[in-house]
Amino acid sequence: MRTPISEDDVFALRAGDLVWITGTVYTARDKVHALLRSGDELPVDLAGAVIYHCGPLIQRDKVLSAGPTTSGRVARYTTDVVSRGARLIVGKGGISEEAGALRGKAAYLAYPGGCGALAARHLKVKRLHLPYLGMAEGLWELEAENWGPMIVATDSFGNDLYREAKRSPEKSSKN
Amino acid sequence: MRQEDLIEATVAVLKRSETTLPPWVKEMIKEASEKETSPIARSTLAAILENVEIASSEGVPLCQDTGLPVFYLEVGRDIRVPSFLEKAVAEGVRRATKTVPLRPNAVDPLTRKNTGDNTGQGMPDLIVDFAPGDCLRITAFPKGAGSENASFLSMQNPADDPLEFVASEVAKRAGRACAPVFVGVGLGGTFDLAPRLAKRALFHMPGTSDLELALLSRINEIGPGPMGLGGRTTALAVKIETALCHTASLPVAVNLQCWANRSATAKVGDEGWSID
Numbered sequence: 001m002r003t004p005i006s007e008d009d010v011f012a013l014r015a016g017d018l019v020w021i022t023g024t025v026y027t028a029r030d031k032v033h034a035l036l037r038s039g040d041e042l043p044v045d046l047a048g049a050v051i052y053h054c055g056p057l058i059q060r061d062k063v064l065s066a067g068p069t070t071s072g073r074v075a076r077y078t079t080d081v082v083s084r085g086a087r088l089i090v091g092k093g094g095i096s097e098e099a100g101a102l103r104g105k106a107a108y109l110a111y112p113g114g115c116g117a118l119a120a121r122h123l124k125v126k127r128l129h130l131p132y133l134g135m136a137e138g139l140w141e142l143e144a145e146n147w148g149p150m151i152v153a154t155d156s157f158g159n160d161l162y163r164e165a166k167r168s169p170e171k172s173s174k175n
Numbered sequence: 176m177r178q179e180d181l182i183e184a185t186v187a188v189l190k191r192s193e194t195t196l197p198p199w200v201k202e203m204i205k206e207a208s209e210k211e212t213s214p215i216a217r218s219t220l221a222a223i224l225e226n227v228e229i230a231s232s233e234g235v236p237l238c239q240d241t242g243l244p245v246f247y248l249e250v251g252r253d254i255r256v257p258s259f260l261e262k263a264v265a266e267g268v269r270r271a272t273k274t275v276p277l278r279p280n281a282v283d284p285l286t287r288k289n290t291g292d293n294t295g296q297g298m299p300d301l302i303v304d305f306a307p308g309d310c311l312r313i314t315a316f317p318k319g320a321g322s323e324n325a326s327f328l329s330m331q332n333p334a335d336d337p338l339e340f341v342a343s344e345v346a347k348r349a350g351r352a353c354a355p356v357f358v359g360v361g362l363g364g365t366f367d368l369a370p371r372l373a374k375r376a377l378f379h380m381p382g383t384s385d386l387e388l389a390l391l392s393r394i395n396e397i398g399p400g401p402m403g404l405g406g407r408t409t410a411l412a413v414k415i416e417t418a419l420c421h422t423a424s425l426p427v428a429v430n431l432q433c434w435a436n437r438s439a440t441a442k443v444g445d446e447g448w449s450i451d
Contacts, residue, residue: 016215018218054239055239055240055278056239056278057236057239057241057276057277057278059276064235064236064239064276065230065235065236065237065238065239065241066239067226067238067239067240069240069320069321070320070321070324070351071351072351092321092351092353092402093321093350093351093353093402093403094350094351094403110402110404112219112222112223112226112401112402113321113353113402113433114223114226114237114238114240114319114353114433114434114435115222115223115225115226115238116226116230116235116236116237116238116239116240117226117229117230117233117235117236117237117238118222118225118226118229120235121229134279134289135278135279136278136279136280149218149222151215151218151219151404153404161215161404161405162350162399162403162404164405165350165399165400165403165404165405165406166399166403
């Protein structure tokens with residue numbers, strides 16, 4: 001998929017699909033999300049954006065390791081992110097009870113947790129916004145090139161792989 | 176023992192633990208990936224194995240969460256403990272933060288201010304045991320927040336079934352702890368001894384007793400699979416450490432470790448240091 005992501009792009013995704021992303025990706029962790037909630041203007045436009053729950057390891061503007069962080073910590077801000085136009089959220093562990101906020105608007109993609117070195121091969125630094133937040137918490141604007149595979153874990157129709165795996169892990173392992 | 180030797184050994188075990196996985200851990204992930212049938216679980220474990228190869232061939236950290244600096248020190252009873260012990264390990268952490276590099280992760284718990292070099296009040300965390308011999312063994316055990324946040328302690332009722340409690344809690348939490356996980360269980364002791372046992376259980380992985388294997392299969396029976404997305408492998412290994420507890424108590428602690436079970440050990444003595 002190429003950024004910016006349209007509504008139709010999102011509607012074409014179904015839970016369980018594998019996806020690769022090319023284009024602009026914005027990292028956001030706890031502090032950037034808290035700013036969003038407070039209603040502050042962000043230095044970037046989130047319409048059609050891909051938000052990545054990630055605090056990368058970066059040295060001299062080179063991405064060394066950039067896997068996802070646990071999405072559960074920022075799940076409470078899902079409505080804020082989606083209402084600013086973000087179409088894809090990439091993270092790990094899911095956003096469980098907040099998944100309803102995606103319905104009809106956006107999708108949640110799981111990137112394998114801990115795969116920082118693998119992700120780094122497909123991500124380049126474009127800019128660092130809000131540098132005062134530090135390396136992990138800052139808002140990094142990254143350029144992704146064929147970055148994946150992401151698993152569509154929660155689609156815009158309310159299907160959620162985490163919920164299914166909880167209900168019957170044996171059954172979902174055979175789907 | 177020379178101070179510079181201990182500093183160098185600290186940097187070396189941090190570098191090694193952050194960029195490579197112990198061969199037995201890699202082997203366990205490989206075996207698990209062959210047992211999975213769902214395309215999602217297979218794709219996740221294949222990405223993990225590819226990530227491990229890239230990190231070791233490029234010498235970059237496996238995971239961007241390079242963790243908090245936790246060290247396991249086995250102090251030979253026949254050595255004279257050097258006065259620079261804690262200072263040298265902290266200096267090693269500062270150097271490794273620049274050279275490996277490590278992400279600066281250590282912040283004040285109230286102000287959330289980052290010290291920038293992964294050291295400061297209480298960090299690095301040195302867990303010390305005595306051991307036979309005349310050298311110091313230092314193991315770097317960098318601990319990421321995902322699996323640490325999903326760990327837990329519970330003061331159970333002695334009438335409860337602690338193993339079923341552990342299995343159901345691990346199944347609930349493993350998805351956000353980057354499953355497949357390693358499960359360090361501390362049973363018994365006191366309020367603070369149980370989690371210490373659980374942490375030590377992670378140093379002594381993998382467990383092979385009937386009880387440990389039974390708990391492992393129970394977790395995999397009810398767990399949500401790799402990354403919580405469905406599949407057969409929620410946990411790779413379980414290790415249980417126990418201590419006597421009060422007749423009125425049943426402390427149960429679980430320290431989870433993500434699939435990236437990173438560690439590396441060096442020996443330091445009067446003759447210098449070497450990777451163990």
